[in-house]
Amino acid sequence: MSEHSQPKAAVKPAFYKSGIKPVWCPGCGHFAVLSALTKALAWLELPREQTALLSGIGCSSRIPAYTDLYGFHGIHGRALALGTGLKAARPELTVLVAGGDGDGLSIGGNHFIHACRRNMDLTYILMDNQVYGMTKGQASPTTDPNWDHSKLTPHGTHMQPFQPAALALAAGASFIARGFSGDPAGMTRLLVEAIQHPGFSVVQVLSPCPTFRPEQKGWKHSIHAWDWEATDDAVEAARRIHADDGMHTGIIFRAERPVWQPVRCQQTTVEAIEQEFVP
C-alpha cells in the first residue's frame, strides 16, 4: 500500500487546500494532518464538491476552512452528530469528520461511542495532542495522569487516560488506526485506507502541540510502526491495544460489519398519507 503516499499525477494535493492561513502555532502537528489529508484526497481523486469535512471546536477543529471542501466548523463536541446527519441525508457524499482529543473524547465522548456503534460510512480523524490547545493547555482525557503543567490540574489528573482505540473497539467501530503527524507518508496511507473502508473508521493521529506540550517533540523517537497486519478479531485487537504503549502506528483493527444507513424508499406520497386522517 506504500503507493498511497504518492498521489497520482492527475490531481495535486494543493487542489484541496483553501488559501486561508491557519491560526496554528509554528511547529503544530496539525499542519501535517492537513497536508496528509489533502494528499489522501488527491490519491483518491475525490471530487471536492462531493466531499465534506465537519469538525467541532479546538485548534484541530479549525481544519475544514483550510481545505477547499464543503466544510462545517460546528460547535464543541458535536462534529460526529453533524456528520451523521449529513451522511444520513446525503449518502452519496464522502463525509469526513475531524477534531481534537478534547472535542472528541471529553465533551464529545458520547457521540464518539455512539458513532462507533452506529457504524455509518464516515471517517473520523482524531487529532490527538493530549491537551486542550485552543484553551491554552488543560489536560484532556488522553493526557498522562502525571502531567502537571496545567494550572487547572496542578498535580496532574491522576486519572488513567483513555485509549481511544480501546474505546472505539468496545463501542463497535469497524476500522481503527493510529498515525503520527511526524510520519506524513504513513498518515496519508492510513487516511486513504480509512476513507476507503466501508463503515466507521477512526484514525487517531498523534499530532504534537509544541506550545503546551513541548515534550511531545520527543514523540518522533518513541513512535514505532506495528509489525503485524490489521486484525479483524476483536479480542486479539484488545490484547494488542492493551499491551501497547500508545505509540505504535498502523491499522489496529479492521472488520467487515454491517454499515448502517437509514432504510428508505419512495413508496408513498404525502397525499396518500393524508388519506389516513379520513375517519
Next chain:
Amino acid sequence: MSEHSQPKAAVKPAFYKSGIKPVWCPGCGHFAVLSALTKALAWLELPREQTALLSGIGCSSRIPAYTDLYGFHGIHGRALALGTGLKAARPELTVLVAGGDGDGLSIGGNHFIHACRRNMDLTYILMDNQVYGMTKGQASPTTDPNWDHSKLTPHGTHMQPFQPAALALAAGASFIARGFSGDPAGMTRLLVEAIQHPGFSVVQVLSPCPTFRPEQKGWKHSIHAWDWEATDDAVEAARRIHADDGMHTGIIFRAERPVWQPVRCQQTTVEAIEQEFVP
C-alpha cells in the same frame, strides 16, 4: 460469599424502604432491584443518613424515592455527574448511583465512560431492560438490532448493541459485574461486593420490562452464572466479555486501581490568599 444474601439480624431491609408505592408496572424487574439493594444495605448495616442514592430519569431512576436514604432524582442522563460532585464534596458518604440503559448509556454515555475513567469510589447500578420503559418502549443502546416492536425504529435498529461491560472495561472501571433481577440473592451479593469495592463499580442488572419487552420473561431460562472467578486481567476480561452471550452473571472484572478523589488540605486561609492581591 453466599452469606451476603442473608442480611444479618440487626438491620432489616425494610429499614431502608420508604413508604412510597412505586409507579412500576406489575412484574417489573425494578422491584427486585430495589429489594436486593435494601438487602445489601442491611447486610452492610450502612447508616441510612450516610448513604445517598442518586439517579437520572426513567422507570429505573425512580428508585431513590422508594428507599429511605438521601435521594436525588436528577435529570435524564446526569446521575453520575451528580454523584461525582457529591462524592468529591462529601467523601465520607456512601454514594450509590442508579439508572436505566437509556439514562446511562444513551444520553448519559459520556458521563458513564468518564466515571469509569475517573474511578471514584462510587457504585453504579445500571438497571438494563434493553428498552426505554418510561417513554413507552423505544430501543436503547443495549437493544437487540432486530427488535422491531418500537414504532420509532419499526425495522429494528440494525445496530450492534453496546456491551456495557466492554465499554466499562475499555473506559477504566475497576469493578464490573452483571446480575439478574430474577436472582435476588445473587444480585444482593453482587451489590454488597460492589459497594465494598474501593473505586468505581459497575453492576449491570438485567431487569426485565414485562410491559414493553414481554419476551424478557424468558430471561430466567437463559441466565447462567459464570463458572470462573473474577479476573483482574483486562485482556482476559475482554476475552470473556467478547465470548459471552450477555446472559452470564457474576463479577466479570475486579482490579485494584488508584481511586480518585480530589487532593485537598487545610493549608491556607482566604485572608492569606488575599495577600496576593497586594501589588
Next chain:
Amino acid sequence: MHISLAITGAGGAGVITAGQLLLDLLAAHGLYGLMRRSYGPQIRGGEAASLLRVADQPVYCLDDRFQLMIALDWKNVDRFVDEIPLGAGSLLLHEESAGPVPPEIQREGVRALPVPMKALAAQEKGGRMNSVALGLAARLLNLQPEQAAALLDKRLHRKGEEAVRVAQANFEAGYHWEGLPEPVFSATPASTPPDWTLTGNEGCGLGALRAGVRFVAAYPITPASDMLEWLSPRIEQLNGALIQAEDELASINMAIGAAWGGVPAMTATSGPGLSLMLEGIGLAVASETPVVVVDVMRGGPSTGIPTKSEQADLDQALHGLHGDAPHLVLGPLDVPDCVLTTQWAVHLAEQLQAPAIVLSDQAMGQSRMLARKPAEIQFIGQRKRAESPGTDYQRYAITADGVSPMAIPGTPEGMYTADGLEHEPGGKPSSAALDHVMQLDKRARKLEQHDFGDLWAEMAGEGELAVLTWGSSTGAVREACERFCRQGGRVRMIALRLLLPAQTDKLAQALAGVDHLLVVEQSHSRQFDRYLRAWHALPVQPRVLARPGPVPFTPGEILTELESMS
C-alpha cells in the same frame, strides 16, 4: 349544541379506547368532537380519563362543566377532580360494585346513578366494562347502535371475530340497560361534517412532511414521542429518514448536518430536550442553516409534570440562546392548526436560512379532534441556493434582504466552510468589529424585513375590548369571545401565531383603538405578558389571566373576565 363527558377508570380498564371509539362513532354520525387524554404517572396500569366534548361544529377546547361522567371504578379518581368539573344537573354513572361516590367527586346537584357495568360485561365471557360504558354513552348521546356495531367490527377486526362479537354484545347491554334516563344530547349531524381526525402531534408531523421535511433526528420524550412515532414509518417511505439519536445534543446537530446538506430537517422534543438543543440552535443561527424544532410543552420547570400541559417554555424559545441570535418562534393555535403552522415554520426556516421553534403543547399534541381537512397551502421549503456559485462565491454575502444564496454540498465551485465563529462574508473567521456588526445586522434584517403576510395572527371580532393570547389557550379564548358576542358584547380576539420576529407594527395596528385588554396564557410567571411588554407597544396596561398547567382554561372563566371588563 354540545356536550362534555368523561370516562374514567383504572389502568387496563380501557377508558382511552372507549373514548377513541366514541370519537369514531361521532364521526360516523357527522358530528364533531374533541378528546383529551389524562393519565396518572404510572407507565402502565395507572388510572386514566378520556375527556370528550361532542358538538355539531368544530370544538377546540373542553367546556366549563361536564354533563356526563362514567366512572368504571373509583381508583385514584380524586386525581381527576380538577380536570372534570361536574355541576348541577351533571349525570354520574358509576360502577355499582365499586361502592359509593367518593366525597371528592360528589357535588351539589350531581345525579349519581349506580350501574352494574361489571355484571353487564360479565354476561359475555371475556366481556369488558369499557364496551358497556361505550353503549351507555352512545345511548345517552342518542347515537345509532348499528353504526357502533359496524365500527366495532372495523376497529377490533384484527382481534378476531369472537372479540368483535363480545364487544358488540357488551355495547348492546350498555345501550339497552333499562336503568338509563332519557338521552342528554340529541345528535343532529353538522351540515359540513368533519372529514378528518387527527391529533396535534400528527398535525405537526404532517405539516412537516407537506413542507418537504425529509430528515428528522430526535430522542424520545413525553409528550413529543408520538409525533416521532407517527413520522418514522411514513418519512422513510417518502425517501426520507428518521434517526433516533443518542440524545438531544445529537438530535439537533444531526438535523443541522442534514439541513446543511440541503434536506429540510426537523427535530421534536419537550422542555428538557429544548434546553439541551439551545447551543445547537445557536449554531444554526450563526451558520445560517435552516432547521425546525417542535417543542411539545409539558409542565415545568425541570422534569416537571411530563404528562400534563403548560405554556411555560415560551421564555426559553424566545430568549434561550446566548449572544444576539435572531430566530423564528411560532405557535399553532389548535389541533388542525398544527399542520399549517409547522408547514409555515419549515417554509420560513428554509426561506430565511434560520432556525424556527414551533411551540405546541401536550394539550394540543395529544388531543384528538374531528375536524375539517386543513387547507392545502403551497408552502414548500424553497431555499435560495447558489446554483452556479463561481469563484468569487461568498456564502455569507451581505445582501439587501439579508438572505445569502447557499451552496449545497455537491454544487461545483461552491465549496466554503460554514461557521459558528463570527466571520466575514466569505465565511472566514473574523473578530473585527465591522464584520461582526455586518453579520449581526444581516441576520437580524433577514427576519425583520421579511413580509410575513396575514398568517402572523388569527383575528376575529371588533370593539374597544380585546383579548390577546397564543397557542393552545386560543381554543377557550375563541369560544369565550363567541359567547360574549352572542350575549351582545363586542370584543376583538387576537391570537399570535408568529411570536418572533415580533410583528410590532401589525399588532399595534390590530390593537388601535383598544381601551381594555385581556391577556390569557397558561404560565405562572406571565411569560406571554412579559413578551408583549418587551417586544410590543400595547395601547393600554393589560389585565393578565395567567395560570400554570395542568388545568386548561375554560371558555366560561374567560367569559367572566370579559364581562367584568366591559
Next chain:
Amino acid sequence: MHISLAITGAGGAGVITAGQLLLDLLAAHGLYGLMRRSYGPQIRGGEAASLLRVADQPVYCLDDRFQLMIALDWKNVDRFVDEIPLGAGSLLLHEESAGPVPPEIQREGVRALPVPMKALAAQEKGGRMNSVALGLAARLLNLQPEQAAALLDKRLHRKGEEAVRVAQANFEAGYHWEGLPEPVFSATPASTPPDWTLTGNEGCGLGALRAGVRFVAAYPITPASDMLEWLSPRIEQLNGALIQAEDELASINMAIGAAWGGVPAMTATSGPGLSLMLEGIGLAVASETPVVVVDVMRGGPSTGIPTKSEQADLDQALHGLHGDAPHLVLGPLDVPDCVLTTQWAVHLAEQLQAPAIVLSDQAMGQSRMLARKPAEIQFIGQRKRAESPGTDYQRYAITADGVSPMAIPGTPEGMYTADGLEHEPGGKPSSAALDHVMQLDKRARKLEQHDFGDLWAEMAGEGELAVLTWGSSTGAVREACERFCRQGGRVRMIALRLLLPAQTDKLAQALAGVDHLLVVEQSHSRQFDRYLRAWHALPVQPRVLARPGPVPFTPGEILTELESMS
C-alpha cells in the same frame, strides 16, 4: 489626571508583559491604572495589545482617545484600529526598522516618531524590545527608573540574574533614549493609593471563596478559564476541591451534587457552556439546590468571538430555562465589584436555595486594575438547615418566606428524595394542580419577597435625566456622568447589580421624576432595554444606546448622548 496608552506587537514580542510591568510600576508610584488585553485569534504568536489607562484615582474604563501608542511592529496592527482610537496630539512611537506608519493607523494630527527599539534592545545580548518600550513609556509618564529596576528584579527574578540585568539595561536604554519628547504625563501619587491589583476573573474567584464556596466543577472555556486556573490551586488548600469535568453538562450537575451535599458550589463558563448548563440550572430551581454559575460573556451568537467582550447573554441568563423557573441573575459593575457581586450571589443562592447566574464579561474578567481592596462584607453562605428534622420532616414544606429547611446528607432522620419532578411538600412526585401551584408559588415567593437591601443597584447623582445600565458598561457610564456633572449637568446614574428577581418598585422609585432616560448596553438586539420593558415600569420611553461588542463604550460617546438629551 489620566492618560491612555497602548503597546502593540506581534506574538512573542511581549507587549502584554510590558503592560503588566507598567501597571506594577504605576502601583509602586501610588498611581491607579487599568489594563485591558487584546488578542488576535492565534493561540500563540498572534498580534497582541496592552491597552492601558493611568490616573491618580481609580479608573474603570478605557478613554475616548489614546494619547500614546508604542508599536513594536506593524504586524496585523490594523486589527486594533477600532480599539485604539488615536487623535490630534496623540504620540505614536514606532519601531524604526518596521517601515512607515500604515495608513489605517495614521490619523490627522498624530505625531509619529520612529524609535530604534530593536537596535536599542540589541545593545544587550538577548535583549528584548518590550523592555525598551517599557523604558520609553516610563519616561514619557514621568515614572522613576529606580522603581523600575527594583520591579524588574522582583518580577524576573526566577529567570536568573542575567535576564534581570539585560531587562534593566534595555529599560534604561529606552528610558534615556535621547529622541524622546517631553513627558506627556506627570505622575502625582493618589492621596489614597491603590492597595490591590486584580482582574475581574480573580475577583469572581475571590468573591466565591470569601462566601464559602468550597467546590467548583468546570470545563475550560475562554474567557472563563483563567478564573478556574486561579481557583484550582487555592480552593484545594482551603480544604475544597475543583474538578475539571468532561463537559458543562457534567460541571453543573457535579456542582449541584456537591451543593446538595451541603458544600457551597460554583461553576464558571461562557455563553456556549451556559447554553449546555440550562437544563441543570432548571434542576437546581426545581430541587431547590443553591448553586452559582458565573458566565464570563464573550461575543456571540454560537462560538462567536471567543476572545472579545459583549453583554449579549443577558436574554439567556434571564429567560433561558424551560418552564416557570425563578432564579437569581446578577452582574458585577466593574473589576473590583466582581468580588462583592459574586460573594453576594453565593450568599443569596445559599439563603434562598436557588441558582444564581453571575454575568461578568471578557472586558471585566480579563482586565487588570489597580484598586482599593474591596470591603469585607459578612456574606457567608448561610443555608437554612433542618438540623433535627424529626419524622414528619417535609423537605419542600410550604413556608411563609418560601424557604424550607434543608436536611443535608448525614443528618439523622432527614432522609428525603430531592426531585426535579413536581412534588408535594414531602418531596413525593405529584402531578396534581394544587401541588404544582403551591410549589410554583413558593419558589417564586422566596425570591420576590426577599429584602435585597441597597445592593440591588449603584446609584449616583440627581436630576430629571437618568442613565440606566448594567455590567461592564457601567465604567464608561459612570465616567460620562461625572464629566457631565463637572460640566454643570445634572444626571442620575443607575447601574443594576441585581437583575432577577427584578426590583421593580425600587427602580420605579429611583426613577421617580425622571423625564429623560438613556439606556446603555453592549448588545445588538437591545436585550437590556427589553428586560427593562418586560420587568419594570419605566416612567418614559428611553433612548437606547445599544451596540454589540467588541469595541467598548467610551465615556465620551455617552457624554455626547447625555448632552444631546438635555
